Amino acid sequence: MSDIAIELKNIHKTFTVLDKNSHSLRGKIISFFTHTNKRSIKALSNINLEIKKGEFFGIMGHNGSGKSTLLRIMTGAYPPDEGGEIRRDGRFMLLTLGLGFNVQLTARENIYLNASILGLTLKQIGRIFHDIVAFAELEDFVDTQVKYFSSGMLSRLKFAIAVHADADIFLMDEFFGGVGDAGFKEKSERVFHESLVKGRTIVHVSHSVKTIEEHCHRVLLLHEGEPIAIGSPDEIIPQYKELSKKRRGIKKERRKNKEKKNSL
Amino acid sequence: MIKKLIAWLPENNRLERIWLIAKFDFVTRYYGSFLGLFWALLKPLFQLLVFFIVFTVVFKSRTEKFLMFLFIGIIMFQFFTESVKASMKIFKSKKHLLENIQINKLDIFYSGIASTLFGFMFNFTAFFVGNLLLNDVFSWSILFFPFVLISLIIFVLATQLIFSTVSIYLKDIDNIWFVLNTFLFWGSGIFFDATTLEGKAALIQYFNPLAGILINARKVLIYAEPLDTTLFFINFVTAVCFLGIGLLIFRKYSAKALEKL
Numbered sequence: 001m002s003d004i005a006i007e008l009k010n011i012h013k014t015f016t017v018l019d020k021n022s023h024s025l026r027g028k029i030i031s032f033f034t035h036t037n038k039r040s041i042k043a044l045s046n047i048n049l050e051i052k053k054g055e056f057f058g059i060m061g062h063n064g065s066g067k068s069t070l071l072r073i074m075t076g077a078y079p080p081d082e083g084g085e086i087r088r089d090g091r092f093m094l095l096t097l098g099l100g101f102n103v104q105l106t107a108r109e110n111i112y113l114n115a116s117i118l119g120l121t122l123k124q125i126g127r128i129f130h131d132i133v134a135f136a137e138l139e140d141f142v143d144t145q146v147k148y149f150s151s152g153m154l155s156r157l158k159f160a161i162a163v164h165a166d167a168d169i170f171l172m173d174e175f176f177g178g179v180g181d182a183g184f185k186e187k188s189e190r191v192f193h194e195s196l197v198k199g200r201t202i203v204h205v206s207h208s209v210k211t212i213e214e215h216c217h218r219v220l221l222l223h224e225g226e227p228i229a230i231g232s233p234d235e236i237i238p239q240y241k242e243l244s245k246k247r248r249g250i251k252k253e254r255r256k257n258k259e260k261k262n263s264l
Numbered sequence: 265m266i267k268k269l270i271a272w273l274p275e276n277n278r279l280e281r282i283w284l285i286a287k288f289d290f291v292t293r294y295y296g297s298f299l300g301l302f303w304a305l306l307k308p309l310f311q312l313l314v315f316f317i318v319f320t321v322v323f324k325s326r327t328e329k330f331l332m333f334l335f336i337g338i339i340m341f342q343f344f345t346e347s348v349k350a351s352m353k354i355f356k357s358k359k360h361l362l363e364n365i366q367i368n369k370l371d372i373f374y375s376g377i378a379s380t381l382f383g384f385m386f387n388f389t390a391f392f393v394g395n396l397l398l399n400d401v402f403s404w405s406i407l408f409f410p411f412v413l414i415s416l417i418i419f420v421l422a423t424q425l426i427f428s429t430v431s432i433y434l435k436d437i438d439n440i441w442f443v444l445n446t447f448l449f450w451g452s453g454i455f456f457d458a459t460t461l462e463g464k465a466a467l468i469q470y471f472n473p474l475a476g477i478l479i480n481a482r483k484v485l486i487y488a489e490p491l492d493t494t495l496f497f498i499n500f501v502t503a504v505c506f507l508g509i510g511l512l513i514f515r516k517y518s519a520k521a522l523e524k525l
Contacts, residue, residue: 024436025434025436072363076363077364077522079519092366105288105291109288113288116280116281117281122280122284
């Protein structure tokens with residue numbers, strides 16, 4: 001058995017963006033002849049990556065650097081451009097705020113649905129059901145539709161399912177900091193620790209220097225879709241901060257230029 | 265191939281998962297409305313009432329056992345249209361499932377059909393009772409009906425796959441569907457007997473699987489006759505070919521569905 005949980009080879013991602021009017025039949029016919037309405041946006045280029053089992057892997061980058069797109073490619077929601085290869089070994093769960101639940105259904109139904117997607121049989125789900133509810137601290141809301149849940153409740157539920165249904169890989173999109181109050185945070189920190197000991201893999205996308213510094217073994221730094229560096233948090237965080245400084249500088253300059261233009 | 269078959273075995277949870285998604289889909293469709301599940305039955309009954317008045321009182325139709333003739337036509341056609349309509353929104357309504365690669369995308373279609381089939385079963389029970397009381401029909405020929413229903417399901421799945429894929433690229437698919445739906449409604453023999461058509465129009469039962477399926481459904485359910493096997497075979501093969509085309513289109517063009525939402 002290999003010790004690689006996720007392997008990405010030669011991953012590029014280009015989105016094709018259409019003009020607003022090109023989604024209709026008329027728009028399609030016009031654009032077929034004129035070829036004017038399409039734009040390509042390169043979201044990711046040349047990502048090659050191996051994430052080991054039991055690793056806590058961080059992905060950092062500024063807004064629009066391609067972090068979430070990379071995560072969506074890992075889950076298979078977006079296919080990479082031709083030639084890209086993805087290999088996953090294990091059952092995964094994407095943890096991101098407000099995703100993966102059918103809001104019309106109750107917490108009970110969503111637990112069954114999500115755990116079933118992870119490959120559990122109804123019997124197995126029945127056995128862990130109460131643990132999930134207790135861990136998420138939602139005993140009084142089991143039969144409430146989740147559309148009435150706060151975002152904190154939703155994240156607790158999602159996290160509880162992922163933990164108890166034994167997902168091998170947690171893919172977390174800005175999920176860490178926002179989950180629950182201090183008590184729940186402490187509980188989840190403990191679970192993270194145990195998880196890693198158990199050999200669970202965690203991929204964590206974040207802006208937060210603090211969580212990356214505290215938990216990650218290795219970090220990938222993305223900038224405008226390109227991988228800048230991979231290394232320990234100690235190596236990567238300074239580079240991230242440096243990039244932030246440059247960005248702020250560029251923004252300031254742009255603002256100044258704009259003001260100058262306006263005053264002229 | 266073997267791997268694919270194993271996925272369907274009971275110890276795998278694939279069937280359970282399809283069942284769960286279907287069940288919850290059915291629940292959400294009727295959850296929270298005042299009459300709940302009764303809407304599933306009320307809608308076709310209301311349609312039946314209107315059509316029956318129009319065709320017996322206004323147009324004085326003389327089709328034998330017309331009420332039940334009409335009812336089975338309406339509920340089978342409704343099964344078809346409801347399924348296809350739902351499929352055009354499937355990438356939005358089932359996004360939370362579709363973006364998870366751990367589920368086979370087709371399973372979501374299977375469960376969608378299963379959930380619409382639950383609704384159909386309610387209506388079919390009403391039809392069965394009505395047929396027994398009004399027409400005094402009970403014949404073993406009803407045992408042929410599952411075969412007819414299977415052809416319909418295959419045709420429904422094929423149409424769903426095509427329309428759901430096209431809906432990714434064309435936002436005004438609703439209008440195209442409206443036109444096609446109107447054609448199918450008038451051309452499938454819902455309120456007339458397609459076997460009485462003459463000349464080139466008679467060929468409709470072979471070209472339009474819905475028309476042929478309805479003819480056979482009425483034969484076995486209302487007139488206690490055996491299947492028209494030639495017609496059944498042609499409809500079945502057409503539906504399967506159509507499904508092949510649907511699968512090809514779906515596999516080739518649906519991969520980028522989620523990023524185009």
